[in-house]
Amino acid sequence: MSLNAVIAANRFGLGARPGELAQIARDPKAWLLSQVGQSQSTNIRSDGLLSSAQAFEALQSYQEARAAQRRTEASPSPAVNVDERVRLADLVGQTTGREIEARIQHAVTTQAPFAERWVQFWSNHFTMAVRNLQTTPFPGSFEREAIRPHVWGRFEDLLVKADTHVGMLIYLDQAQSIGPNSQAAQTQQGRRRAAGLNENLAREILELHTLGADGGYSQADVTEFARALTGWTVAGPRLRRLAQGSRVGTTIFVSELHEPGSRTILGKNFPAAGERQALDILAHLARQPSVAKRIAFKVAQHFVADDPPPALVARLETSFRQSSGDLSQLAKTLIQSPEAWAPETRKFKTPNDFLISTMRASGAKTTSTQALRATFEQLGQTPWRAPSPKGWADVASEWAAPDAILKRIDWANLAADVIGETFQPIAFAESALGPALTDKTRTSISRAQTARQGIVLALMSPEFQRR
Amino acid sequence: MTNRRTLLTASLSGLSLAMLGGTASFAQAATTSGKFVFIILRGAMDGLTAVVPYGDPNYRSFRGAIALDGPGGPNGTLPLVDGFGLHPALKEMHGLWQKGQMSFMHAAASPYRERSHFDAQDLLEAGTAQLTSARSGWLNRALALLPNGPSQEGVAIGRTIPLVLRGPAKATSWAPPLAPKSDGDTLARLSDLYAGDAMLSNALAMAIETDEIADGGTMLSGNAGRGRQGTFAPLASAAARILAAPGGPAGAVLSFEGWDTHANQGGAQGQLANRLEALDTAVKALQEGLGPVWANTTVVIATEFGRTVRINGTGGTDHGTGGVSFLLGGAVKGGKMLGDWPGLSRLYEDRDLVPANDVRQLFAQGLTNAWGLDRQAVLSRVFTT
Incomplete structure (x- = not known):
């Protein structure tokens, strides 16, 4: 078996499931290329997941019940249904839980793990994280609705879908932004609300989603863009009149909230x-050379090396520019790049990818979410809990802190008990690492005191931790 | 016990247990009122340090700096039978010996003759003549011979059920609520594995240092923190509590890890002495926890293989063959050395203690003793070939 099979499984994918390396080995590149552009492999099928509109409604119901209970507590008269409030809180909480479960389950069992890496890369690029009660139920539906269906299309379309999704509009405060000179702001009601501009989404689109912090834009550009974005909001109870029959919890453009006039960016x-104004600006941004450069660098850094080879970055940049941001083309260029197949393993797995690859290697078919969520949390990477809109870091120095390594070892110790019930340590290491298993690690595993220790050594070996 | 010569020949030739003869026991009604505890010392305990053959003329020259003395001296062992002494850290166990509640079998081994810990542990637990794909253990098969009832059950102290307790009979497991940290030995092995990977080796070295300080030192030497010794006694107490409960299981299995002393093994004091002391403390905890039930309890302590007779260049010993096993408990009529002593004048493959005795004989004796099972039934139906 060639090393390329392992590289395809580990560096491009989420680690091999038992028997998968042999299957990949027939033609590693073809195996990866076959995953590109396949929308069915990026979509998650799972029962009981709420759309963002349904999640919005659940959250609204909960907040109304809570407010009703507060009023009753203040002046206890008619009985308020506490059970109902708890039920609604559960509904909101379970939304997140089911989403996390579905996401992990998909990553552990998918036969298109490169496609899933590609999804998770873009999901992180357009981070929509849980920040407070208002954002809690949305990251899952955001990823399923705004990211997954669009990762093989054009960057510009993905940008529009992500930045106009309900989840993102709430997460980056766009839903409240109102043009200071808009019709709504001129009304008495608008003035009472202290209606104003919120620059958050505009700033993060420029800084994180497109040009980058050093992308050559000014504060004036941010403010202008924020003005252009006004009107893009979520149909909610406060906008009942303006939303004019749009379904609650969906993205709408309300011209009464939009700042009039032309913009210069x-x-x-x-x-x-x-409505077109912001879309035109997004389209213009997507075509900037600094975007091609930045996306090329991020893709190379994500898949190949913290400090990626300039030749690879240049090739990806050219691909992005020449294809007008065709993301399938970008993925194919990555797969065809010789630098991506170098035998040196220069990436250190994130906690997420370490856990997913361990479960894949163990042959797990189902996952117990409750235990797993705690594990992701302990290892520092709870799904959709990135600490800022910048998303999770993509370099080893952020993940290989001494305490973090020890936590991985401690968890590996637990996982090894379970894996040891079906695998002998050497067989496990061979199944997961194939020809990448070094003699040194093989010897160390074979000398382990217990099968569990042998499996811990396999999981914590440099060749399993790196890719 | 069996005819020594037959046993020796059979073991060396790998013949099946059925050939070993063995004294037929009187047919008795099997009972679940007796308790059976199996303690597995994972990592291969050095039998020549646990039970020292100080009377053997070759012992001192092989063991050099880590040799122990006969009873009396400063490095003196505790007296067993003539020529054999128990490691001084095993005080409680010596007390049981003196009360006639402990026997030992030296030069004991399963039929395994290779040097992989986990294959050896698998065979020790399977109780078969060779490794097979069948996945049941001898303790479970023995439980299946007991009358139906709430006690016809085995409990594993740990997060999973080890092979010895897997099979058709009911088995459960109990683990302490807090998951144990990975042990110092595993961290030391990872440190070796990370040589050449600067990022991982630096991170691990710093983590170990920090953890060591937080735990008050001696992490890798093994007295605190991630050393495992401290964890033996609480596990034994837990086993005792579960076994002694009304309708509690008839059998329990415990695993104590960390016996793979390739370097700086020590003699009367040191790394291995610390482990032995922890084992001794666990035996005491088991006895105390069981209270009156101790009188009906049989305990077998065994390890997957012994260690080399010569010490190596780093003050330790490497994977060997013949080791030592113990049979003890309130229900044991002990005070005996079981099996044959092959001596140290001739070594197995010129390095190991000759595996003169099949450890499964000791297991069978323990099961017979604990549950009044018919010895022939145990040999033919539990220790199948």
Whole structure:
């Protein structure tokens, strides 16, 4: 078996399931290429997942019940249904739990693990994380609705879908942003609400989703963009009149909230066009050379090395530019790049990928979410809990802190008990690592005092921790 | 016990247990009122340090700096039968010996003759003549011979059920609520594995240092923190509590890890002495926890294989063959050395204590003793070939 099979499984994918390496070995590149552009492999099928609109409604019901209970506590008169409030809280909480379960389950069992890596890369690029009660139920539906269906299309479309999704509009405060000179702000009600501009989404689109912090934009560009974005919001109870029959919990453009006038961003004028104005700006941003450069660097850094080879970055950049941001083309270019197949393992797995690859290697078919969520949390990477809109770090120095290594070892110790029930240690290491298993590690495993220790050594070996 | 010569020949030739003869016991009604505890010392305990053949003329020259003396001296062992002494850290166990509640079998081994810990542990637990794909253990098969009832059950102290307790009979497991940290030995092995990977080796070294300070030192030498010794006695207490409960299981299995002393093994004091002391404390905890039930209890302590007779260049010993096993408990009529002593004048493969005695004989004796099972039934139906 060639080393390329292992590279395809580990560096491009989420680690081999038992028997998978042999299957990949027939043609590692073809195996990866076959996953590109396949929308069915990026979609999650699972019962009981709520759409973002349903999640929004559940959250609204909960908040109303809570407010009703508070009023009753203040002046206890008619009985309030506490059970109902608890039920609604559970509903919101379970939304997140089911989403996490479905995501892990998919990653552990998918036969298109490169496609899943590609999804998770873009999901992290457009981070929508749980930050407070208002954001709790949305990251799962955000990923399923805004990211998964669009990762093989054009960057510009993905950008629009992600940044106009309900989850993102709430997460980056766009839902509250109102043009200071908009029709709504001129009304008495608008003035009472102290209606104003919120620059958060505009700033993060420029800094994180497109140009990058050093992408050559100014504060004036941020403010102009924020003005252009006004009107993009979520149909909710407060906008009942303006939403004019749109379904609650969906993205809408409300022209009454939109700041009138033309905008100038990066020296280019965008004439007054209501809803189109922000979309035109997004399209313009997506075509900037700094975006191609930045995306190329991030993809190379994610898959190949913390400090990626310049030749690889240049090739990805060219691919992005020449294809007008065709993400399938970008993935294919990555797969065809010789630098991505270098035998040196230069990436250190994130906690998420360490856990997923361990479960894949163990042959797990189902996962126990409760225990797993605690594990992801202990190892420092709870799904959709990235600490900021910047998302999870993608370099080893952020993940290989001494305490973090020890936590991995401690968890490996637990996992090894379970794995040891079906695997002998050497057989496990061979199944997961194939020809990448070094003699040194093999010897160390064979000398272990117990089968559990042998499996811990396999899981914590440099060749399993790196890719 | 069996005819020594037959046993020796049979073991060396790998013949099946059925050939070993063995004294037929009187047919008795099997009972679940007796308790059977199996303690597995994973990592291969050095039998020549646990039970020292100080009377053997070759012992001192092989063991050099880590040799122990006969009873009396400063490195003196505790007296067993003539020529054999118990390691001084095994005080409680010596007390049982003196009360006639302990026997030992030296030069004991399963039929396994290779040097992999986990294959050896598998065979020790399977109780078969060779490794097979069948996945049941001898303790479970013995439980299946007991009358039906709530006590016809085995409990494993740990997060999973080890092979010895897997099979058709009911088996359960109990683990302490807090998951144990990975042990110092595993961390030391990972440190070796990370040589050449600067990032991982630096991170691990720093983590070990921090953890050591937090735990008050001696992490890798093994007295605190991630050393495992401290964890033996609480596990034994837990086993005792579960066994002694009304309708509690008839059998229990415990695993004590960390016996793989390739370097700086020590003699009367040191790394291995610390482990032995922890084992001794666990035996005491078991006895105390069982209270009156101790009188009906049979305990077998065994390890997957022995260690080399010569010490190596780093003050330790490597994987060997013949080792030592113990049979003890309130229900044991002990005070005996079981099996044959092959001596140290001729070594197995010129390095190991000759595996003169099949450890399964000791297991069978323990099961017979604990549950009044018919010895022939045990030999033919539990220790199948």
